Amino acid sequence: MKLKRNSDNWFDIILGGFTSTLLFIPVCILISTEFNFEINFLHFILPVLFTIYIQWKDEYFSEINTKLTEKNNFEIVAKTLNNLNWEYFKKYDEIKLRNNKFYLNSLDVTIITRSKKIFYNFNYRNLIRSGRPAFFFGISTILKMIFIYNLKKELKNMK
Incomplete structure (x- = not known):
């Protein structure tokens, strides 16, 4: 995807x-x-x-298989984001993060919930109209790992 x-x-x-x-x-x-x-x-x-x-x-989504319905997947993602104190909003069928934290300002995070799967992408944002960096001190990787860890913890609690 x-x-x-x-x-x-x-x-x-x-x-x-x-x-x-x-x-x-x-x-x-x-x-x-x-x-x-x-x-x-x-x-x-x-x-x-x-x-x-x-x-x-960078253009492709990663996925986590959950074997749950789309509604349950959305609830798990929402609970995970709330536990991390990351504010989010729903835009069409995507969940986008607000820039409420300093370390989230440089990222454009997209999460899509489907039946049996959760798709996510942590991209860097073009901040100063000088191009979107391919990598930036590992911020994307670290935040992605934090998100996945907390998401998997919520999945274990759900089952």
């Missing part, structure tokens, strides 16, 4: 991918000089390939 994108998506991907790659190249150079790698093209190819992979993966 893929995210629905607006018309600025290509601008976000190209410019965000370019800046993410430029920020990642020095890291690759430092690592390669530390471990005495002699292959110089890896300094540039590795960050480009990694950024392309992250941008591609």
Whole structure:
């Protein structure tokens, strides 16, 4: 399942991918000089390939199988978000998070509940019209892990 994108998506991907790659190249150079790698093209190819992979993966939803109805899945997600003190609103068939916390400002979180499945996506938001970054200090990964942990805990309590 893929995210629905607006018309600025290509601008976000190209410019965000370019800046993410430029920020990642020095890291690759430092690592390669530390471990005495002699292959110089890896300094540039590795960050480009990694950024392309992250941008591609960013558009797809991850899923959790629950074997519950859509209504029960929504209740579990709502309870999980309330326990985390993350404010949310329902937009059509999606659950979106409000920017009520400092660490949520940079994320665009989308959760969709279906029968037997919960789909989720933690994306970075284009904050300053300079492209959507492909990665940003692991904030998305950490918050996604916190959400999944609490969601699975609620699923265990439900059964």
